[in-house]
Amino acid sequence: MTENKEQHNTDVLVVGAGDSGMMAAAAAREAGVQVTVIEKEGTIGLLRLSNAAVNSNAQKRAGVTINKAELVEYLASFAQHNVDQKLLNLWADHSAETVNWLEDNILKPNGAYMRSEPDAMVAGDIYKAFPTENDPTIDGKSYISYGDWFVQWAKDHKIDMRYHTELIKLIKDGDTVTGAIVKNNESGEEYQISATNGVILCTGGYSANKDLLKKWNPEALKKNVYNDSPRNNGGGIIAALEVGALRDQEPAECIFDRGLVPAGTKTEDMYYQTETYDNWLWIGSYPFLKVNLRGNRFANESVPYQFITNAASKEPGYLYAMIWDADYADRLEQFHMLGCAKFGFPGYMKDKQSFIDDVDQYVKKGLVVKADTIEELAEKLHLPVENLKKTVERQNQNYIDHVDRDFGKEYFRMSPIKSKPYYGCILGGRILGTLDGLRVNEKMEVLDEDYEPINHLYTAGNDSGAFFWGSYPDRVPGLCSSHAQTFGRLAGKNAAKN
Incomplete structure (x- = not known):
């Protein structure tokens, strides 16, 4: 590592080029200030394809209406009110503006648009959902990725994008953050970026940092x-804590129940980091029979993605098995899944054959097994063996009787489970x-331990707290990406005003 006396000056410095960072940069630039974005990798992060909103233009076109007060109270209650409800209201009030901006400025100039997904439904207290999802598409039949278009927009609007550049520490003068020391990871050179209006931290949480997980969220x-977010090493949060920031004291995470592992795997031996979603089984989120490692059913499979992994964490070995039969593909549509797990667009599996092909590839890899008994x-x-046989018999009788006597x-x-061949796999969380x-x-200013704002320090996305607690509410489809983009946009606007 060598030190360089170079100093770069900007108005707003954005750290991290993902959902929140790109939106923060765009909003600040539109407000007329100079913007520099640093990103430690060589590309921007994945911009998520589904975005939640309340009363977006796409929803208006589709005739979708959402009761904002009901939605906000649902989110607060889901978190047992371990959140700042003012932030929930703030998101609901500004989410449509953010989705509309994305559609008008990034999608439409490239022949795409937002499609609203209206079929979230309430089918009893267990299955309550909201039709918040907005999806980018050109043909109404498949997703379209818009990351490259956003990068071009940034280039056209003269945003200074600095890749392979990592945050080392924030610079604080008295009670005001004035910039940062950063490092070019290709040359090893460190230099200072002074930010007149402020710094916005958008580095995406800490799921890639096992040491921080052991300290702050060991159960994860x-x-x-x-871990499907290997970029997110907690650098932004650590830098803020070093200048006196206040952090959430209880963990929250977004977990999907689609992590295929070989039989015999122990969770303590495996934490595989991937940006390409290796060994991701789409039907893992479907409500087929799920049993613990002793062959016993342990929970209602018709729950949000993360809940089944929560339930499995109270069972021996944390992992669990999913069992299904040869007729599974004919049952998928009836389950009425939401978000990315949905049967057909806007899910990622467009039809029955797509699901079959997905399962078959893991049969070939040996991660899904088949048997005639x-x-x-x-x-x-x-x-x-005997435990699983009894569990399957019980499952089949419940189905015949039209009632789940065990978990409702x-x-x-x-x-x-009656048609051969029978299928099974071992699953864990992702x-x-x-x-x-x-x-x-509410200005996206980072607070200190006295709950006072640290001047000129902002954050958004998974670096920002008090919005989630515990598990992710996936029956508000697109909420995580919308939270990132909406609060990124607000952070950029507010930083530009300084």
């Missing part, structure tokens, strides 16, 4: 066998990101 290391299936999955799953989401972050006010 047991629940999860994959339950006994053989149990042996391949390292499960107690809705009948339309139940399925028997953490998409940590959601506990720095405490902020």
